[in-house]
Amino acid sequence: MRVVEVIERKRDGAKLSAEEIDRIVLGFTKGEVPDYQMAAFLMAVVWRGMDDEETAWLTDSMVRSGKRLDLSRYGRVVDKHSTGGIGDKVTLVVAPLVAACGAPVAKMSGRGLGITGGTLDKLESFRGYRVDLTTKELMTQLGRIGIVVTGQTKDLAPADGAMYALRDATGTVPSIPLIASSIMSKKIAAGAHAVVLDVKVGAGAFMRTVRQARELARLMVAIGEAHGLDVTAELTAMEAPLGNAVGNSLEVAEAIATLRGDGPADLRDVVLAAGAEMLYLARRARTRAAGRAMLERAIADGSGLAKLRQLVAAQGGDVTMVDDPSRLPRATRLRTLTAERTAYVARLDASLVGLASVRLGAGREKKGDPIDHATGIVLRAKPGDRVARGEPYAEVHSSGGSGDAEALDMVGRAFTWRRTTVRPPKLMLGTVRSSHGGSAPLPPPGASLDP
Amino acid sequence: MRVVEVIERKRDGAKLSAEEIDRIVLGFTKGEVPDYQMAAFLMAVVWRGMDDEETAWLTDSMVRSGKRLDLSRYGRVVDKHSTGGIGDKVTLVVAPLVAACGAPVAKMSGRGLGITGGTLDKLESFRGYRVDLTTKELMTQLGRIGIVVTGQTKDLAPADGAMYALRDATGTVPSIPLIASSIMSKKIAAGAHAVVLDVKVGAGAFMRTVRQARELARLMVAIGEAHGLDVTAELTAMEAPLGNAVGNSLEVAEAIATLRGDGPADLRDVVLAAGAEMLYLARRARTRAAGRAMLERAIADGSGLAKLRQLVAAQGGDVTMVDDPSRLPRATRLRTLTAERTAYVARLDASLVGLASVRLGAGREKKGDPIDHATGIVLRAKPGDRVARGEPYAEVHSSGGSGDAEALDMVGRAFTWRRTTVRPPKLMLGTVRSSHGGSAPLPPPGASLDP
Numbered sequence: 001m002r003v004v005e006v007i008e009r010k011r012d013g014a015k016l017s018a019e020e021i022d023r024i025v026l027g028f029t030k031g032e033v034p035d036y037q038m039a040a041f042l043m044a045v046v047w048r049g050m051d052d053e054e055t056a057w058l059t060d061s062m063v064r065s066g067k068r069l070d071l072s073r074y075g076r077v078v079d080k081h082s083t084g085g086i087g088d089k090v091t092l093v094v095a096p097l098v099a100a101c102g103a104p105v106a107k108m109s110g111r112g113l114g115i116t117g118g119t120l121d122k123l124e125s126f127r128g129y130r131v132d133l134t135t136k137e138l139m140t141q142l143g144r145i146g147i148v149v150t151g152q153t154k155d156l157a158p159a160d161g162a163m164y165a166l167r168d169a170t171g172t173v174p175s176i177p178l179i180a181s182s183i184m185s186k187k188i189a190a191g192a193h194a195v196v197l198d199v200k201v202g203a204g205a206f207m208r209t210v211r212q213a214r215e216l217a218r219l220m221v222a223i224g225e226a227h228g229l230d231v232t233a234e235l236t237a238m239e240a241p242l243g244n245a246v247g248n249s250l251e252v253a254e255a256i257a258t259l260r261g262d263g264p265a266d267l268r269d270v271v272l273a274a275g276a277e278m279l280y281l282a283r284r285a286r287t288r289a290a291g292r293a294m295l296e297r298a299i300a301d302g303s304g305l306a307k308l309r310q311l312v313a314a315q316g317g318d319v320t321m322v323d324d325p326s327r328l329p330r331a332t333r334l335r336t337l338t339a340e341r342t343a344y345v346a347r348l349d350a351s352l353v354g355l356a357s358v359r360l361g362a363g364r365e366k367k368g369d370p371i372d373h374a375t376g377i378v379l380r381a382k383p384g385d386r387v388a389r390g391e392p393y394a395e396v397h398s399s400g401g402s403g404d405a406e407a408l409d410m411v412g413r414a415f416t417w418r419r420t421t422v423r424p425p426k427l428m429l430g431t432v433r434s435s436h437g438g439s440a441p442l443p444p445p446g447a448s449l450d451p
Numbered sequence: 452m453r454v455v456e457v458i459e460r461k462r463d464g465a466k467l468s469a470e471e472i473d474r475i476v477l478g479f480t481k482g483e484v485p486d487y488q489m490a491a492f493l494m495a496v497v498w499r500g501m502d503d504e505e506t507a508w509l510t511d512s513m514v515r516s517g518k519r520l521d522l523s524r525y526g527r528v529v530d531k532h533s534t535g536g537i538g539d540k541v542t543l544v545v546a547p548l549v550a551a552c553g554a555p556v557a558k559m560s561g562r563g564l565g566i567t568g569g570t571l572d573k574l575e576s577f578r579g580y581r582v583d584l585t586t587k588e589l590m591t592q593l594g595r596i597g598i599v600v601t602g603q604t605k606d607l608a609p610a611d612g613a614m615y616a617l618r619d620a621t622g623t624v625p626s627i628p629l630i631a632s633s634i635m636s637k638k639i640a641a642g643a644h645a646v647v648l649d650v651k652v653g654a655g656a657f658m659r660t661v662r663q664a665r666e667l668a669r670l671m672v673a674i675g676e677a678h679g680l681d682v683t684a685e686l687t688a689m690e691a692p693l694g695n696a697v698g699n700s701l702e703v704a705e706a707i708a709t710l711r712g713d714g715p716a717d718l719r720d721v722v723l724a725a726g727a728e729m730l731y732l733a734r735r736a737r738t739r740a741a742g743r744a745m746l747e748r749a750i751a752d753g754s755g756l757a758k759l760r761q762l763v764a765a766q767g768g769d770v771t772m773v774d775d776p777s778r779l780p781r782a783t784r785l786r787t788l789t790a791e792r793t794a795y796v797a798r799l800d801a802s803l804v805g806l807a808s809v810r811l812g813a814g815r816e817k818k819g820d821p822i823d824h825a826t827g828i829v830l831r832a833k834p835g836d837r838v839a840r841g842e843p844y845a846e847v848h849s850s851g852g853s854g855d856a857e858a859l860d861m862v863g864r865a866f867t868w869r870r871t872t873v874r875p876p877k878l879m880l881g882t883v884r885s886s887h888g889g890s891a892p893l894p895p896p897g898a899s900l901d902p
Contacts (some may be wrong), residue, residue, distance in 0.1 A: 007622035011497065039487035040621035043494035046462065170491035171458035 003027065003037050010044040018057040025061035029159045035166055042163070042172035050177035055219055056226040060176065060317035062185035063227075065159035069135065069191030074104045074142050078282040079192035080274060081183055083207065083216070084116040085200040086354040087241030088265070091119045091149065094275045096307035098297040099147035101275075101291075103282035106142050108152045108190050112363050112371070115204070115354025117251070120151055125249040125373045126317030126329050131316070145310045156189040168367075176212070180219040187229070194230040196274050197221075200238035201429055204350025210235060210429055217432040226432050230281045235429040240348035240383050243267035245375010247362040248396060249328040256325050259305040266382070266427055272296070273428060280307055315429035329374035331397035335408055339387040343417040348383050352414035359403030359410065360396070375399050377411055384424030454478065454488050461495040467718040469508040471667055478511035480610045481891040486617055493614070493623035501628035506670055507677040509628065513636035514678075516610035520586065520642030525555045525593050530643035530735040531725060532634055534658065534667070537801040537808075540691030542570045542600065542717070543706035545726045547758035550598035551749040552726075552742075554733035557593050559603045559641050563814050563822070566655070566805025568702070571602055574823045576700040576779050577768030582764070596761045607640040619818075627663070631670040638680070645681040645732035647725050648672075651689035652880055655801025661686060661880055668883040676885050681732045686880040687721055691799035691834050694718035698813040698827010700779040703850065707776050710756040716832070717878050723747070724879060780825040782848035786859055790838040794868040799834050803865035810854030811847070826850050835875030838872065 006020045024041055025032035050058065071077040078098065082088050091107060099105045109131075112118035120131045133141065133150040141148050154161070160182050167173045187195045196222055199213045200206070207213035217233035224231030236242075244262045245254040258271065285291030287293035297424050298304040308320045321327045357363050361372035374397065381393040394411050398404045457471045475492055477482035501509065521526040529549065533539050542558060550556045560582075563569035571582045584592065584601040592599050605612070611633050618624045638646045648671055650664045651657070658664035668684035675682030687693075694715045696705040708714050709722065727742035736742030749755040760773045772778045808814050812823035825848065832844040845862050849855045 004620055004622050011494065011622050034486075035621075036486040036617060037621055039491040040494045040623060042500070043462070043491045044622070047494070047498045166487060169455055169485075170488055171455050171462050171495070172491060428777035 003033050006276045007037060007041045007044060010041060010048055012281040013048045015051060015373040016054055018055075018060070021054065021057045022061050024056070025058065025159050026065060027165075029065040029162065038163065039166055039170045039172070042064050042167055042170060042178065045178060046172050046175040049175070052219065052222045055181055056223050057190065059181040059223050060187045060227070062157050062159040062163070062181060063188045066157050066189060067155045068189050069156070071106060071139075071191035071193075072106070073141065076282045077106050077142075077191060078194045078196070079105070079107055079190065079277045080196045080198070080278060081187060082198040083200050083205065084182070085242060086115060086117070086204045086350040086357075087243045087246045087251065088117065088198075088200070089122060089243060089245070089255045089271055090274060091199060092122060092268070092308070093258045093263070093271045093304075094253060094278065095147060095149055096259065096311060097147075097271070097283070097295050097298045097304040098275050098278045100303040100307040101279055101294045102146070103279055103284045103286055104142055104146045105148070105278075106190065106192070107149045108186065109149055113367060114365070115351055115358060115363060117246070117248070117357070117363060119149065121371055122248045122251050123149060124431065125252045126312050126321050129312060129317030136219070141314050144233050144333065145307075145314055147307060147311050149311060150315070152186060158183040160185050176204075176216050176219060179206070180216055180223060184223040184227075186416070187224075188227050193301060194278070195224060195280065196277045197231065197233040198232050198270065198274055199235050202237050202239035202350065204241065204354060205238035215428065215430065221432050221434055231434050232277045232281060233432040234273055234277065235431070237425060237427050237429055238350055239425060241350045241353050241379060242270060244377065244379045244382070246353055246357050246371040246379070247360065248371065248378040249330065250378060250397065252328055253325040256308070257306065257321060259299060259308060261299045261327040266339050292367055303342040331374040331376075331399055333398045333400055333404070334399070335396045336392045337396070337408070337412055338392050338405045339389055342389045343387060343391070343419055344422040345381050345383050345385050345387065345415055346418040346422050348379065349414040349416075353379070355378055356396070356407040356410035356414070358405040360398050361401055361403070363373055372399055372401075381415075382424075384422050386421075391413045404432040454484050455484040458488060458492050458495060461492060461499055462498065464499045465837075467500060467505055467508075469511070471506055472505065472508045473512050476509065476543070476610050477516060480516040480613065489614065490617055490621045490623070493629065495620055496629060497623050497626040500626070503670065503673045506628040506632055507674050510632040510639065510674050511678070513608050513610040513614070513632060514639045517640060518586075518606045519640050520607070521559060522555070522590075522593065522642035524638060527644045527733045528555045528574050528593075528642060529645045529647070529729045530556070530558055530638050530641065531647045531649070531729060532638060532653050533649040534634070536689040536693060537566060537568070537655045538697045538702065539568065539649075539651070540573060540694060540695050540696070540702040540706045541649060543573060543703060543759070544709045544714070544718070544722045544755075545729065545736045546598060546600055546763060547710065548722070548746050548749045548755040549726050549733070550596075551579060551754040551758040552730055552735055552745045553597070554563065554730055554735045555593055556599070556729075557599045557641065557643070558600045559607070559635065559637065560600055561603065563816060564794055565816070566802055566809060566814060568697070568699070568808070568814060570600065572822055572824070573699045573702050574600060576703045577763050577772050580763060580768030581766045593764050596758075596765055598758060598762050600762060601766070603637060604880070608636040611636050617707060625657075627670060628666050630657070630666055631674060631817075635671050635674040635678075638675075639678050643680060645729070646675060647728045647732065648682065648684040649721065649725055650684050650686050652686055653688050653690035653801065653807060655893050656689035658677040665881065665883065670886050672883050682885050683728045683732060684873050684883040685724055685728065686882070688876060688878050688880055689801055692801045692804050692830060693721060695830045695833070696827065697804055697830070698811070698848065699822065699824040700781065701827040701829060703779055704776040707756070707759070707773060712750045712757060720878055748802060782825040782827075784849045784851055784855070786847045786849070787843045788847070788859070788863055789841055789843050793839065794838060794870055795838045795873040796832050796834050796836050796838065796844070796866055796868040797873050798867040799830065800865040803861050804828055804830070807847070807861035809850050809856040810850055810858040812854070823852075824847045824851055833875075834868075835873050837872075
């Protein structure tokens with residue numbers, strides 16, 4: 001089978017076989033298929049798409065391009081993934097809460113790029129926090145404290161990393177089958193038994209419409225099913241940023257506040273929905289409502305925050321910053337935006353806020369750029385809120401860089417005002433589940449890892 | 452302007468600007484744009500197409516990637532190009548005839564690949580014939596004898612060569628704008644003032660339908676107009692091979708016979724149509740009918756054959772082979788296919804005959820393969836002809852290679868027979884001309900090069 005013939009078949013709209021997809025993906029990983037053939041193939045996939053079976057085969061090839069972790073000895077391991085948004089610090093809150101409720105959480109996260117922040121960058125706000133655990137360290141820590149949040153190791157789904165770098169340079173990112181297989185190959189290779197996906201929808205997300213997001217969610221659930229994973233995808237709004245803080249330390253401080261029972265309502269809602277689903281799929285809770293109650297207890301009794309402290313300590317981070325968030329990196333300058341007249345926030349453009357955070361140095365324009373952990377934006381008003389004349393509606397935390405004036409202007413422009421009342425927008429936009437999702441019985445009590 | 456943004460704009464169906472196309476094409480030629488970005492771009496062009504203006508800009512970028520010859524001192528130089536077919540030896544006949552009628556012909560030809568033969572390979576049947584003239588040698592020879600047929604020099608439209616190699620490996624060959632710009636960039640860079648294109652249509656050609664062929668023809672004429680060239684495209688049938696001979700020496704012998712007034716009718720028709728148009732566009736003939744009469748005289752008085760002799764001599768070939776074609780390379784084995792019962796040839800599949808010639812070693816499977824100049828096929832019957840029981844309908848000339856049996860079988864299967872009379876198929880399928888094509892007056896007599 002010649003590689004050019006596989007490219008030609010996809011170009012002409014044919015359905016590829018598992019063998020043909022293997023030929024391209026594994027050949028590419030081994031360096032037998034040159035990057036220009038992969039680039040042409042990827043553009044043909046953007047053009048012609050892939051059906052569910054092809055996408056599952058593609059995912060499978062990507063998984064088989066490297067190692068697949070076996071975490072079964074730790075019980076049913078549950079993972080969580082967000083497709084990325086502005087102010088999305090859900091992992092920082094939900095992973096410790098779920099682990100505190102006894103479900104092992106092994107999460108491999110990424111760095112931020114463009115307007116989308118990354119969990120690894122946020123965690124590095126804790127001085128000394130390591131995101132480069134080896135597989136052995138990951139396994140040891142998971143066994144010891146039931147939680148790990150680290151970077152992707154190079155031996156898991158290496159085809160995905162190489163393909164993603166090429167997609168980024170060749171305009172072949174926007175393809176639902178390519179996005180779905182990229183996310184799911186990493187989750188499968190990382191050894192998860194169940195995955196909760198947070199598919200962001202709106203102006204600040206990659207999926208602009210509920211329809212696109214639902215298609216991506218459906219496809220990822222189908223891929224998970226084909227690989228024996230329980231997968232639930234929740235569609236959540238990303239028109240405005242999630243929570244009030246945007247920027248690394250600021251988001252970490254908001255996550256700690258949320259673990260203390262003091263977080264913004266929208267962030268808390270997404271955390272409880274995702275966490276309840278995680279506990280249910282991990283078979284730690286008989287119902288989602290029971291899972292939600294467990295999470296609320298883990299907030300109330302401080303066990304969630306204690307688990308975050310354990311996580312930071314285990315990965316070499318400065319735990320005094322968990323106990324006293326004022327010790328996190330702090331910006332040197334603070335500018336407050338105040339309302340010129342009394343009005344309601346009609347809309348708040350997440351992508352403009354995200355762009356402003358990049359200008360402040362909190363995000364990176366391109367891979368490898370350094371970031372400033374101290375800077376960012378705190379939104380004092382969200383859509384639906386009333387702001388009286390002279391009251392503050394946003395804070396800009398900066399380090400005195402050249403992008404500050406532009407950032408301030410962007411934050412101002414991100415707000416659309418109205419004189420009359422505004423109904424707060426809907427946050428939870430739907431759920432897509434595996435047909436057999438979570439229907440298996442609870443494991444015996446002896447299987448409990450972290451009671 | 453970032454290259455990935457240009458790729459994305461084409462992916463999304465936008466019309467690119469001249470600057471954007473330059474960025475990709477000239478960047479690629481200089482090695483600044485990597486081949487994987489060019490590959491993704493090419494697939495996006497196959498997908499989304501290009502309008503006439505974009506295609507003209509693309510052609511212009513490709514021309515400006517290298518040198519452009521200025522042949523004005525030799526008068527109005529006319530070129531000729533065929534999109535490629537089986538048994539197409541038109542150049543070998545028409546170039547000497549037109550040159551003999553006083554229009555300078557500077558033709559850069561290619562090698563054969565797959566079922567399509569190449570003029571350079573055919574000319575190399577003359578022992579010693581050089582196809583690698585330098586630009587200086589080309590100019591000197593054009594001035595001296597008014598005819599050159601050589602290979603493309605590397606400094607003309609280098610972007611085209613590099614892009615074509617990439618297209619071949621990435622499934623991005625079948626795109627009318629890419630085909631049109633590839634052909635026309637070479638013609639423009641080579642300094643032609645007028646071009647006659649022979650666009651082949653049918654089972655043995657790249658363009659399968661008259662509709663596709665007409666679109667390709669229309670686009671090439673438009674590109675030529677945008678660059679100040681007079682272009683005429685003739686659509687000719689390529690269901691059956693052109694003429695009777697397929698294979699290098701066999702085709703050369705048939706070309707010599709045609710120059711002697713003794714060629715097959717279909718070949719002679721295509722030669723006279725293309726040659727008359729060339730003379731008209733070169734302003735050597737006031738009308739096409741007058742051009743046709745000039746060509747017929749050049750056959751009758753032997754001046755066409757004399758010009759071929761001059762060409763072969765000038766480029767180092769063995770002229771005794773022109774005088775005595777039996778001295779051309781000859782196959783060692785001859786198999787004749789005879790009719791099992793009396794019937795008419797209903798169809799003759801050019802692509803099967805072409806494949807058979809590749810099996811005999813007369814063509815190459817991939818670039819760089821050696822070829823056998825002696826082998827090939829002679830068709831003793833063409834569609835519409837009646838063959839009596841026991842009479843020969845085809846000869847297979849071979850060198851005793853491993854593909855002989857398969858080739859013989861293919862030639863047999865290429866013929867479809869019918870008991871009742873068959874109307875010979877139409878050969879000339881239409882013409883597309885520049886709106887101002889050839890309307891300028893004849894040059895003053897003093898400009899004549901080869902009176």
